[in-house]
Structure formats: structure tokens, C-alpha cells
Amino acid sequence: MTDLAPLRRALLSVSDKTGLLDLARALADHGVELLSTGGSAQMLRDEGLEVRDVSDLTGFPEMMDGRVKTLHPKVHGGLLALRDKDSHVAAMDDHGILPIDLLVVNLYPFEATVAAGADYDTAIENIDIGGPAMIRAAAKNHVHVAVVTDPEDYDALLAEMASHDSQTSYAFRQKLALTAYSRTAAYDAAVSGWMARALDAPAPRRRAFAGTLAQTLRYGENPHQAAAFYTDGSDRAGVATATQLQGKELSYNNINDTDAAFELVSEFLPADGPACVIVKHANPCGVARGATLREAYGRAFDCDRTSAFGGIVALNAPLDGETAQAIAEIFTEVVIAPGVHHDARDIFAKKKNLRLLISPGLANMAAPSLTYRQVSGGMLVQDKDTGRLSPDALKVVTRKAPTEREMADLLFAWTVAKHVKSNAIVYAKDGATVGVGAGQMSRVDSTRIAARKAADMAEALGLPAPPTEGSVVASDAFFPFADGLLTAAEAGATAVIQPGGSVRDDEVIAAADEAGLAMVFTGMRHFRH
Known part of the structure; x- marks a missing residue:
């Protein structure tokens, strides 16, 4: 295998024409023959560059609204042929196939089209077929062919050619091939992800991830x-x-x-x-x-x-x-x-x-999206936790109902608890957290830790009493026993918000009544592991 490969012929076919003209001029200065399609060819020709249409190379015109223009043996043969294999060279000679040494392609803007809110049919029309096919062919044959899929790589290509007398090194072509396969993989991931959403398929048989x-x-x-x-x-x-x-x-x-x-x-x-x-x-x-x-x-x-x-x-x-x-x-x-x-x-x-x-604003916390977590041998995928409550959704389960101030603090504490690692306990008072207990294996430990932190801050600030006095407390999941709830009461909490749903709910409610607490159930859990 020869490390350096000459660039004599290039196929340029891009949707994003950023930097294309400068690249084409530089390639022409290196003596590279330019092949192109559609709008790319017209743009270069308008600027005085000599460009050969792919339809002239293949003998077939573009057809079916541009869906078929590069899907032809004279294109793919030119990209895939092994220049150092006699049978491949003979096949090229027999069928009039010219070698293509450089492919410059970027794909239809599918991701941008979907992001702009396009309807189903418009999104389908923006799925590129010929581009990915050529990219994969050129990348597979990187021993002979250089493939560029991103305008950011144009300068690197020209620097490589300048350093190697209009040739590219094998190591450089390998890097380009990696970028190319990553691009087609990301593109296919975008298409399959969009289609799963469009068809309301939350668990497709295979799911692709890209970044x-x-x-x-x-x-x-x-x-x-x-x-x-x-x-x-x-x-x-x-x-x-x-x-x-x-x-x-x-x-x-x-x-x-x-x-x-x-x-x-x-x-x-x-x-x-x-x-x-x-x-x-x-x-x-x-x-x-x-x-x-x-x-x-x-x-x-x-x-x-x-x-x-x-x-x-x-x-x-x-x-x-x-x-x-x-x-x-x-x-x-x-x-x-x-x-x-x-x-x-x-x-x-x-x-x-x-x-x-x-930041360009705040995040839309109601917008649906997915979260991913890798586990050994696989990936967990779920909807993002967009769950929110309103006072109307709450069920008062104790004899005592929360006051208006307590209800406002309960909703505030509940919102914070959603973002605290489980087991999560949040004490809040007057629209501020006064104690947070996170990530403990026991819920009662989270309750104690949060109360202890509040007591430590009271001492440090010279307060006459811990700020948990008169506070409310939120628990991201139900209290399995009354001990955690009673610990919160001992810290001075007067109202509690929790999902409910424990087999011991009656026991916990009775303990809340005895302690004089107001308690509401949400019917919604906010585990965050």
C-alpha cells in the first residue's frame, strides 16, 4: 500500500456551500478536475470555474426531482475501485469508469428541517440518500480516496495537499473516514429518532444515539x-x-x-x-x-x-x-x-x-425529551421528568389542612425535591430552602441530615432557633414508616408534601395527625438516582 494518494479528480456535491468556492478554486490550482451536481455545479460555473456535471459522467440526467443523480456505477465504481488491484482496474477500463480521488459532500439539512417544525412529508423529502451512500463508499475505500463531510475540514485538506505535493497521507484519509462514518451515523440517528417520535414509538427495536x-x-x-x-x-x-x-x-x-x-x-x-x-x-x-x-x-x-x-x-x-x-x-x-x-x-x-x-433564555421544562444512562452492556432510556403540580392536584389527607403560606412553600419544596438525588428531603420556609438532605440510603437519614444542616447554619448565623421551625418539608417518595415524618416534626416542620402510596400510609397519616401536622399527597413520585 502506498501511503500518499494523488488527487486528480474530485466530486463536489454539497447542501451547505460555506467555503465551497474557495475550496474549488484551490483544488483547481492543484490541477484537480472538478465534478459536481445541481446547484453546486452551477455556483462554481458562475464563478468561472471549469466543472463537469455528474450527469455528463454517468450518461444519465438527474431525475425524479433530484432523487436520482449520483446513484450510478460510474460514481460508486469511481469511489470504490481499488487502484492497485488488477481486476478492479480492468473493470474500470471495460466500463469507462474514472477514478474519483476526493469526495466533498455534506448532507441535506434534515436536522435543521425538523428543528424548524417541518411537517412529515417535508421531513421525508429532506432525507438524503445519495450523499450517505457516496460517503460510505469513499470512506470504505480510504486507502485510495479522501472524503470530506464538513466545511471545517476544508483548510486541513488544503494544508495536507500543500504539504504533500497535491497528495494526501493515509493517516489523514483515515481521520477523514472516521469523521465521515460518524457523520452518517449521526444523520441516521437523527432520522430514526425523528421517525420514532413522529410514529409515537417510545421503544423502537433499535435506538441510535449521536452527538x-x-x-x-x-x-x-x-x-x-x-x-x-x-x-x-x-x-x-x-x-x-x-x-x-x-x-x-x-x-x-x-x-x-x-x-x-x-x-x-x-x-x-x-x-x-x-x-x-x-x-x-x-x-x-x-x-x-x-x-x-x-x-x-x-x-x-x-x-x-x-x-x-x-x-x-x-x-x-x-x-x-x-x-x-x-x-x-x-x-x-x-x-x-x-x-x-x-x-x-x-x-x-x-x-x-x-x-x-x-444562556439564551431558560430551559423549557415542559418540553418532552429523553434522558439516557449507560449501564453495563446497555442503555436505559426514559422520558425526562417534566411532572409538575398545581394546588388542585393535591389531596389533603390529615385533619389539618395547610395554610395558604404553607401550601406555597410545599409547592416550592416539591419543585426543589424533584432535582435532589434520592432519597430526597427538602425543608423550605417563605420561598427558600432551609435544609436539604440528599442521596441517602434511608429516608429518615436524609430527614436528619437536612435538619442538622439547618441547625448548624442557625448556630453559624447566630439565629435564636433553627430555620426549620415553622418550615414545610417535601419528600420525593413516600415515607415507608412514620419515623422520617416524626423527625421532620421534631425539627419544627408544620406541613408535609409527599407522593403517598405506601402500605403504611394510614400509619403515617395517623402519626401526622397526632403531631399536629398538615400533610398532602401528590400521587406523583420524583425519584432522581
Whole structure:
């Protein structure tokens, strides 16, 4: 096998014509014959370049509204022929097949068409057939053929040709082939995923997953783990679509924690007032509403000042100077918000390592989507938890009903508990968390930990009593025994929200009545493992 392969003939057929003209001119300067189709050929010809139509090469015109133009042996034979195999060379000679040394193709914009809300028939018409077929053929024969599927690779191709006297190296063609197969795989994943949604097939026999590399990370959760960040092409507001204005490169853990913080803060609509979420290790350690963003941050911070150190701050409104000044008083890893004021930027500019991200709005928490989790030998796929409650959906199960203030806090605590790792317990008071217990194997332990954290903060802040006095408590799943509920009552909680559904519900309700608690059942669980 010869390492270097000459480029004498190139087939250019692209939907995205970004950079095409400059590429074609450079190829012509290298003496490469240009073949092309449809609009690509016309554009190059209009610019004075000599281009041969593929229909002239094959002897067949484009037909069926362009569905059939490159699906021909003279195209695929030119891409697939092994130049160093006598039988292949003889077949080319016998049938007038010319070798094609470079294929430049990008596909019909199927993903963009679907994202724009196209109807079923329009989406079908934007499924490319000839493009993927040619790409796969050229990539298979990368020992002789270079295949480029992304305008981002045009400069690299021309640099390679300049370095090797109009030739490409085998290693370079291998990299292009990898990119090509990844592109067709992602394209097919987009098509099959769209069709599963269009046909309302939640569990198709086979499911494909794809992403586009956004960032190679220094390492994963730990320094000995390699990692990278891929985007899925959706326009959902969040860490993947945010713009980083300053600070060090995001790490694996930064991205994971920032996503957790932003998803939770997106539950609180700006129309309902400012809200702040502080996250540490993917769990909220403080969440609050406030009359101002500064107040919301301060109340979230006071839930657990210890855990907030080195945490992630997410806001549901543009970051202002007063809030930025408060955040800058302690070490914070990342701040994400849907906008930033100039004075806030000036304050953060003095904190060179603090990462500031600006999102294109808040995430649509009602939008259906899927979540994925890899397990050994497979993948778990489920609908994203978009479950929400209204007061009308709640069932009061105790003799005492919640007051209006308690009901508002119960709904607030329930919203937060949805984003806390199970077993999850959240104490809240006046629109702010005052204690969070997360990720324990026993629900009563989560209840105790949250209460203990609240007591520790009371001592640190010099409060006369723990902030759990007069609070409400949310549990992401039912209390299997009365012990967890009674622990919350001992901490000072006056009302409880939980799903219900335990075989011991009657026992737990009786314990709540005896303790003088108000309790409501949601009928909905929010496990988050």
C-alpha cells in the first residue's frame, strides 16, 4: 500500500456551500478536475470555474426531482475501485469508469428541517440518500480516496495537499473516514429518532444515539479518566447552548453541575420573581426566591454556606452588579444566567478563574425529551421528568389542612425535591430552602441530615432557633414508616408534601395527625438516582 494518494479528480456535491468556492478554486490550482451536481455545479460555473456535471459522467440526467443523480456505477465504481488491484482496474477500463480521488459532500439539512417544525412529508423529502451512500463508499475505500463531510475540514485538506505535493497521507484519509462514518451515523440517528417520535414509538427495536464534539476535556470526574463533551443538536437553553464570557475552561464536573443548577432554576419563571439555585456535586445546597436577585442569592446562600463554597450559581434573570458583588465574596466555580449587566461583568472581570456563562433564555421544562444512562452492556432510556403540580392536584389527607403560606412553600419544596438525588428531603420556609438532605440510603437519614444542616447554619448565623421551625418539608417518595415524618416534626416542620402510596400510609397519616401536622399527597413520585 502506498501511503500518499494523488488527487486528480474530485466530486463536489454539497447542501451547505460555506467555503465551497474557495475550496474549488484551490483544488483547481492543484490541477484537480472538478465534478459536481445541481446547484453546486452551477455556483462554481458562475464563478468561472471549469466543472463537469455528474450527469455528463454517468450518461444519465438527474431525475425524479433530484432523487436520482449520483446513484450510478460510474460514481460508486469511481469511489470504490481499488487502484492497485488488477481486476478492479480492468473493470474500470471495460466500463469507462474514472477514478474519483476526493469526495466533498455534506448532507441535506434534515436536522435543521425538523428543528424548524417541518411537517412529515417535508421531513421525508429532506432525507438524503445519495450523499450517505457516496460517503460510505469513499470512506470504505480510504486507502485510495479522501472524503470530506464538513466545511471545517476544508483548510486541513488544503494544508495536507500543500504539504504533500497535491497528495494526501493515509493517516489523514483515515481521520477523514472516521469523521465521515460518524457523520452518517449521526444523520441516521437523527432520522430514526425523528421517525420514532413522529410514529409515537417510545421503544423502537433499535435506538441510535449521536452527538457533535463541543469540547475535549482535560479529564472526566477524576484525573485518570479521559472525557469529552458532545452536543445533541437541540436548541434547548442550557450549558450546551450557553456562551462562556470569562473564566477557565469548563471541566467535566463543571458541566454536569451547571446543568443540574440551570435545569432547577428554569423551574422558576421570571414572571414569578427572581430565583437563585446553588449546586454542589449535582445537588442543590440552596434554592430561594426573593424580591431582588441579590436577595434570592443571599437566602439561597444562607441555607448552607459551607457547601456553597466552590459551588455553581444559576439565576433565572440577568445578573446585576449587586448580585455579582455578593457572589464574588466567596469562591464560586460557575455562574450561569440568561443575561448579564455591564457592572456585573466589570466585577467578575476581577475574578479571572470564575466562569461566567450566558444562556439564551431558560430551559423549557415542559418540553418532552429523553434522558439516557449507560449501564453495563446497555442503555436505559426514559422520558425526562417534566411532572409538575398545581394546588388542585393535591389531596389533603390529615385533619389539618395547610395554610395558604404553607401550601406555597410545599409547592416550592416539591419543585426543589424533584432535582435532589434520592432519597430526597427538602425543608423550605417563605420561598427558600432551609435544609436539604440528599442521596441517602434511608429516608429518615436524609430527614436528619437536612435538619442538622439547618441547625448548624442557625448556630453559624447566630439565629435564636433553627430555620426549620415553622418550615414545610417535601419528600420525593413516600415515607415507608412514620419515623422520617416524626423527625421532620421534631425539627419544627408544620406541613408535609409527599407522593403517598405506601402500605403504611394510614400509619403515617395517623402519626401526622397526632403531631399536629398538615400533610398532602401528590400521587406523583420524583425519584432522581
